[in-house]
Amino acid sequence: MGYSLNPDQTAELLNRLAEDYRIYAPKRFPKQGRYSDTDIIRYDRIQTPDEIVWDQKSDYPAKEVISPIQQALFYFTEDEYRESKKAKKPVLLLARPCDITAQLVQEKIYAENGGFKDLYYDRVHNKVKFAVMDCGGGDDTCFCVSMGSNKPENYSLAFKFDENGLKAEVSDDCFADYFDGMPEDDFTPEFVEENELKVTIPDLSDRDVRLALKSHPMWKEFDKRCISCGSCTVACSTCTCFTTRDICYGDNPEVGERRRVTASCQVAGFDQMAGQREIRSTAGDRMRYKILHKFHDHKARFGDRHMCVGCGRCTHMCPEFISISATVNKMADAVDEIKASLADGGNHVE
Amino acid sequence: MSNNNPLQPIPCEILNVKKESTHEWTFRVASDADVDHGQFMQLSIPKVGEVPISVSGQGDGWLDFTIRSVGKVTNVIFEKEAGDTLFLRGPYGHGWPVDEFKGKHLVVITGGTGLAPVRSMVNLCADNPKTVKDLTLISGFKNEDGIVFQNELDKWKEHDHFSTTYALDNDEKEGWSTGLVTTFVKDIPFDTFGDDYAVVVVGPPIMMKFTGLELLKNGVPEEKIWMSFERKMSCAIGKCGHCRIDETYVCLDGPVFPYTKARYLVD
Numbered sequence: 001m002g003y004s005l006n007p008d009q010t011a012e013l014l015n016r017l018a019e020d021y022r023i024y025a026p027k028r029f030p031k032q033g034r035y036s037d038t039d040i041i042r043y044d045r046i047q048t049p050d051e052i053v054w055d056q057k058s059d060y061p062a063k064e065v066i067s068p069i070q071q072a073l074f075y076f077t078e079d080e081y082r083e084s085k086k087a088k089k090p091v092l093l094l095a096r097p098c099d100i101t102a103q104l105v106q107e108k109i110y111a112e113n114g115g116f117k118d119l120y121y122d123r124v125h126n127k128v129k130f131a132v133m134d135c136g137g138g139d140d141t142c143f144c145v146s147m148g149s150n151k152p153e154n155y156s157l158a159f160k161f162d163e164n165g166l167k168a169e170v171s172d173d174c175f176a177d178y179f180d181g182m183p184e185d186d187f188t189p190e191f192v193e194e195n196e197l198k199v200t201i202p203d204l205s206d207r208d209v210r211l212a213l214k215s216h217p218m219w220k221e222f223d224k225r226c227i228s229c230g231s232c233t234v235a236c237s238t239c240t241c242f243t244t245r246d247i248c249y250g251d252n253p254e255v256g257e258r259r260r261v262t263a264s265c266q267v268a269g270f271d272q273m274a275g276q277r278e279i280r281s282t283a284g285d286r287m288r289y290k291i292l293h294k295f296h297d298h299k300a301r302f303g304d305r306h307m308c309v310g311c312g313r314c315t316h317m318c319p320e321f322i323s324i325s326a327t328v329n330k331m332a333d334a335v336d337e338i339k340a341s342l343a344d345g346g347n348h349v350e
Numbered sequence: 351m352s353n354n355n356p357l358q359p360i361p362c363e364i365l366n367v368k369k370e371s372t373h374e375w376t377f378r379v380a381s382d383a384d385v386d387h388g389q390f391m392q393l394s395i396p397k398v399g400e401v402p403i404s405v406s407g408q409g410d411g412w413l414d415f416t417i418r419s420v421g422k423v424t425n426v427i428f429e430k431e432a433g434d435t436l437f438l439r440g441p442y443g444h445g446w447p448v449d450e451f452k453g454k455h456l457v458v459i460t461g462g463t464g465l466a467p468v469r470s471m472v473n474l475c476a477d478n479p480k481t482v483k484d485l486t487l488i489s490g491f492k493n494e495d496g497i498v499f500q501n502e503l504d505k506w507k508e509h510d511h512f513s514t515t516y517a518l519d520n521d522e523k524e525g526w527s528t529g530l531v532t533t534f535v536k537d538i539p540f541d542t543f544g545d546d547y548a549v550v551v552v553g554p555p556i557m558m559k560f561t562g563l564e565l566l567k568n569g570v571p572e573e574k575i576w577m578s579f580e581r582k583m584s585c586a587i588g589k590c591g592h593c594r595i596d597e598t599y600v601c602l603d604g605p606v607f608p609y610t611k612a613r614y615l616v617d
């Protein structure tokens with residue numbers, strides 16, 4: 001069922017929804033951006049329609065609502081671990097198509113991998129309903145179509161905001177009542193069919209090709225360019241890695257908490273064990289590890305899709321202007337080169 | 351307390367502490383956990399952190415963990431004594447395919463504390479002589495200070511169906527050899543084993559790499575070789591990503607891998 005709402009009706013709809021849901025959407029935080037006078041847009045709880053940023057891509061992904069940058073796992077006293085409490089009210093998350101598709105990756109890892117269900121992910125994820133927001137085609141770093149993430153399936157509502165209010169489609173009946181008395185209209189969501197930016201993902205199914213790619217000189221370039229800051233993975237819609245950290249509360253050394261904190265494979269020390277040397281010790285090694293995870297390893301394990309939705313946030317956030325799409329296209333060229341050389345003589349490219 | 355939380359640590363009492371060497375101690379902890387040989391558990395101390403440690407021994411109501419004091423958590427564990435509490439969760443991962451080794455000639459090659467993850471399986475073979483046809487054990491240590499499980503090394507030496515080579519990398523020691531474990535691979539009587547054997551290798555990454563290559567050089571097919579990996583871990587349940595190599599999660603798919611897989615993993 002479709003609706004067309006003016007600004008007052010849009011505000012009324014959000015009020016009705018807010019009675020039962022905590023509503024999260026992209027929101028502007030003035031002057032917190034990378035440069036002194038820029039804003040930052042990230043997902044946060046909203047109360048009114050004018051807080052929602054619908055005409056610009058957020059700097060940070062929607063995953064933060066479900067798997068926050070940091071959270072308490074356990075509280076402890078001297079001899080007991082007590083699980084942290086969960087929030088009770090369900091969440092309505094207004095997110096872009098890529099962000100919703102990215103949840104499929106999060107789900108594979110947090111809810112399925114190894115047959116273990118992560119309680120902290122599950123207890124939030126279970127309470128989340130998605131409203132997909134029309135993105136108007138994204139920006140010049142987007143390549144969602146190449147990654148097949150432009151048409152999400154798992155959403156309850158579809159919203160298209162503009163200056164005149166909101167067009168909406170209700171695909172999950174449990175939301176029908178909130179639209180009671182609102183003007184009906186024909187509306188079906190449209191999704192991006194083509195991005196300016198296109199990415200070629202090379203076929204890496206051959207082990208020898210993969211092994212040759214791992215020692216290809218293209219990764220060395222990043223030793224000079226990438227500063228291993230990890231901004232790209234924090235901004236990433238799909239990255240799931242974290243570290244566990246125990247902390248004591250300052251004034252009482254007997255009590256504290258075990259906390260989960262976002263971690264980045266791009267930052268030094270990610271693979272380092274106590275008393276041992278780091279395994280991937282250069283920025284190039286770390287970049288190779290990340291790119292192969294996103295464009296080969298994840299899909300090789302789980303079978304259905306790559307671990308990148310083409311949101312372009314990593315490109316957007318990188319202080320060194322390293323572009324993920326350019327990197328993947330460069331990798332595709334390297335793979336062509338490797339395949340050609342394996343075909344005529346079998347000598348690996350060094 | 352919730353029982354559907356795989357990250358929930360369980361308090362367990364330390365039964366005793368045995369000093370193997372200056373930096374390697376074995377903690378015996380009360381636990382009824384059902385552990386396969388070669389699996390590991392997460393040990394933790396509230397307010398300090400968690401570490402993955404392989405189970406180095408097991409018996410009725412207890413588990414052994416041989417720990418090296420090299421970091422924040424292990425240093426605090428070293429302050430604990432019998433009667434104190436350690437928190438455990440697990441066991442995790444895949445251990446040694448003992449059923450596949452049964453009835454065969456088993457070769458075990460270890461470097462340093464790499465002996466810990468195979469110790470319970472070697473003891474199984476020692477205590478139940480019918481488990482394997484015979485066992486060839488090559489254990490190398492950096493120097494005399496690094497030797498662990500001295501009593502058991504002595505005991506295993508006496509077993510009829512065990513053939514043991516103990517070595518220090520550079521130093522001399524009575525009754526011991528000198529040299530890296532790789533140098534003793536060529537002395538293993540593979541030609542008398544027919545097709546009926548398996549080789550287990552555990553130690554530092556470099557040692558495993560070169561031992562693997564040396565085995566291949568001596569005609570051992572890669573399908574007969576098994577290795578146990580150690581990697582950085584935080585969750586042990588396939589979520590945190592720290593242990594991942596290619597499409598493989600060491601905490602889930604390992605720590606024990608067939609060499610057919612281990613050989614091609616690139617960190």
Ligand code: SF4
Nearest residue numbers: 236308309311312314
């Ligand atoms: S790798 Fe970059 S483009 Fe791909 S999902 Fe992550 S942030 Fe988006």
Ligand code: SF4
Nearest residue numbers: 226227229230232318
């Ligand atoms: S690619 Fe860019 S954002 Fe990512 S770690 Fe390197 S410098 Fe930082």
Ligand code: FES
Nearest residue numbers: 586588590591601
């Ligand atoms: S230790 Fe966390 S994924 Fe393996």
